[in-house]
Amino acid sequence: QPQIVLLKEGTDTSQGRPQLVSNINACQMIVDAVRTTLGPRGMDKLIVNAQGKATISNDGATIMKLLEIIHPAAKTLVDIAKSQDAEVGDGTTSVVLLAGEFLKQVKPFVEEGVHARIIIKAIRKSLQLCMDKINEMAVRIEKQSKEEQRTLLEKCAATAMSSKLIHQQKDFFARIVVDAVLSLDELLPLNMIGIKKVTGGSLEESQLVSGVAFKKTFSYAGFEMAPKSYAPCKIALLNIELELKAERDNAEVRVDNVREYQKIVDAEWQILYNKLAKIVESGANVVLSKLAIGDVATQYFADRDIFCAGRVPEEDLKRTMKACGGAVMTTANDIKADVLGLCETFKEVQVGGERFNLFQGCPNAKTSTLILRGGAEQFLEETERSLHDAIMIVRRTIKHDSVVAGGGAIEMELSRLLRDYSRTIAGKEQLLIAAIAKGLEIIPRQLCDNAGFDATNILNKLRQKHSLGGQWYGVDITKEDISDNFEQCVWEPSIIKINALTAAAEAACMILSVDETIKSPKAGEAPMAGGMGRGMGRPM
Numbered sequence: 001q002p003q004i005v006l007l008k009e010g011t012d013t014s015q016g017r018p019q020l021v022s023n024i025n026a027c028q029m030i031v032d033a034v035r036t037t038l039g040p041r042g043m044d045k046l047i048v049n050a051q052g053k054a055t056i057s058n059d060g061a062t063i064m065k066l067l068e069i070i071h072p073a074a075k076t077l078v079d080i081a082k083s084q085d086a087e088v089g090d091g092t093t094s095v096v097l098l099a100g101e102f103l104k105q106v107k108p109f110v111e112e113g114v115h116a117r118i119i120i121k122a123i124r125k126s127l128q129l130c131m132d133k134i135n136e137m138a139v140r141i142e143k144q145s146k147e148e149q150r151t152l153l154e155k156c157a158a159t160a161m162s163s164k165l166i167h168q169q170k171d172f173f174a175r176i177v178v179d180a181v182l183s184l185d186e187l188l189p190l191n192m193i194g195i196k197k198v199t200g201g202s203l204e205e206s207q208l209v210s211g212v213a214f215k216k217t218f219s220y221a222g223f224e225m226a227p228k229s230y231a232p233c234k235i236a237l238l239n240i241e242l243e244l245k246a247e248r249d250n251a252e253v254r255v256d257n258v259r260e261y262q263k264i265v266d267a268e269w270q271i272l273y274n275k276l277a278k279i280v281e282s283g284a285n286v287v288l289s290k291l292a293i294g295d296v297a298t299q300y301f302a303d304r305d306i307f308c309a310g311r312v313p314e315e316d317l318k319r320t321m322k323a324c325g326g327a328v329m330t331t332a333n334d335i336k337a338d339v340l341g342l343c344e345t346f347k348e349v350q351v352g353g354e355r356f357n358l359f360q361g362c363p364n365a366k367t368s369t370l371i372l373r374g375g376a377e378q379f380l381e382e383t384e385r386s387l388h389d390a391i392m393i394v395r396r397t398i399k400h401d402s403v404v405a406g407g408g409a410i411e412m413e414l415s416r417l418l419r420d421y422s423r424t425i426a427g428k429e430q431l432l433i434a435a436i437a438k439g440l441e442i443i444p445r446q447l448c449d450n451a452g453f454d455a456t457n458i459l460n461k462l463r464q465k466h467s468l469g470g471q472w473y474g475v476d477i478t479k480e481d482i483s484d485n486f487e488q489c490v491w492e493p494s495i496i497k498i499n500a501l502t503a504a505a506e507a508a509c510m511i512l513s514v515d516e517t518i519k520s521p522k523a524g525e526a527p528m529a530g531g532m533g534r535g536m537g538r539p540m
Helices: 016-037 060-067 072-087 092-112 116-137 146-161 167-182 258-281 295-303 314-324 377-399 409-422 428-440 442-451 455-467 494-512
Strands: 012-015 045-048 054-057 193-199 207-209 211-215 233-238 286-289 307-309 341-343 345-351 354-360 368-374 402-405 473-476 481-484 491-493 516-519
Touching (some): 012 016, 016 072, 016 516, 045 060, 054 060, 054 377, 072 516, 092 442, 092 494, 146 491, 167 368, 167 377, 193 377, 207 211, 233 345, 314 354, 368 377, 377 494, 402 409, 402 494, 409 455, 442 473, 455 473, 455 481
Parallel strands (some): 193 368, 211 368, 233 286
Antiparallel strands (some): 012 516, 211 354
């Protein structure tokens, strides 16, 4: 019987149980990469990419993105971390840990030959039980007075930041973040909160500008003559170049005397001056343009006491438009009063080594800008990522106003629920659901490990408390003990937990349901055939 060749040469196939076990092991590797970043005592990772840029991060999703993982099964874990980051913003490390731990707990069953479908069914079942329990336990926050809602949001923001680099200043930043999010309109668009980073100074010098702030743009001569502050301020937002255009290279104009040539040059200047005159007529006293404002224009404006900034980044221009009203004009011809933005004060401020243009007191200000200060650039980037997590959390809490206790409390409670449930059923599922119940304990256990506590000891105390009905008990990092985390104000929106558990269970099921991997050789790679190569006596 001749050998049948089905697949292209060099295709790598692996199937059956060893394949599944190796996929689970790959996932374990990833979990080990991020497990130490969980919680208030979590460590950070320093990742240097191929270009030599170093990133220091504590955010699970950021680390996963930077690792550039190529193992196909392990990639699903990266995807769930990303989805958690996009959907909720925080809890990215937890979701990877949970998925990895579920797989780790069911691995012995796989090795003993339990069919993957049975395991998946058990995971789905336990997920359903967990969802019901979370929804039943979550504490709804009725739409109470503004003050109470504020304190709640600040607590959620502080919990989100407690595991980050900036946890020392978390109360300071929690206030800033809540202010920023509450200043947005109903839809809570993320891009209306601008974050600008200025190196130098201390973290406490960070400030929230209710309105728009952006760095002083590239400027020409005559810029310093323009006034730097206006009390009521009218803003013209443009998308026009206010400078002499370079000639098109292939244009040809034949002139037979100098006067004709002079007319051409004059016409060009006249066009520019007409544009400028129209802008001045409109009554604007701050001109922002997306394209360059040349030196002639800058001086022309400065002589007429008008502040101008060219080459403003597009997102800043859009935020200014949202905050101060008005519209971005692409021609100078019909600039009327109603397309100008309005705001109460405009000033230019020195922040560290940079100058910032601040627009404050905007009538329909639905936007705000955080100006972050701090020592090193990596530190600022990490601060920005942490604040992004906190902002997402506050947005989610406003939308879904139910919270649960963090610090491993909810995981312990779900674990107890599943363990009790597994004792009431017969068959293989009993063992599997008990295994998943054990898997949920990874979160409190990892919190203890990262803080250097005796995890077994604390988990035993927690199990005892939860079986006696203390449903909000979790790990207390500061006292190296357990405590009622609901009273300690370690709160998280329940949507984080729901999303994390769902994503983790789905990823686990997906990896378990794969029993064969076929990897085609990359294009251009020579097939790895044995003994071939040296034909005709040529060296390799």
